[in-house]
Amino acid sequence: xxxxxxxxxxxxxxxxxxxxxxxxxxxxxxDGMELAGDIEAALExxxxxxxxxxxxxxxxxPSQGGxxxxxxxxxxxxxxxxxxxG
Numbered sequence: 001x002x003x004x005x006x007x008x009x010x011x012x013x014x015x016x017x018x019x020x021x022x023x024x025x026x027x028x029x030x031d032g033m034e035l036a037g038d039i040e041a042a043l044e045x046x047x048x049x050x051x052x053x054x055x056x057x058x059x060x061x062p063s064q065g066g067x068x069x070x071x072x073x074x075x076x077x078x079x080x081x082x083x084x085x086g
Contacts, residue, residue: 022066
């Protein structure tokens with residue numbers, strides 16, 4: 001009986017939030033996304049940073065710097081990465 005209860009348990013997949021900060025303004029990610037762990041969250045933040053920088057460059061917007069701040073669902077800061085990743 002106990003084995004059946006353990007088998008039916010779902011494993012917790014953490015949710016990560018990717019906030020974008022430029023100067024005093026922070027755009028807070030309200031949705032987040034579920035990822036396997038901190039490494040995957042850091043890789044996703046790097047991907048997002050490159051996407052934002054590329055999008056702005058294509059539109060002729062000069063780099064404004066800034067950060068992507070990654071927090072987990074328990075509000076622990078996981079990593080901060082610059083937006084203009086090369």
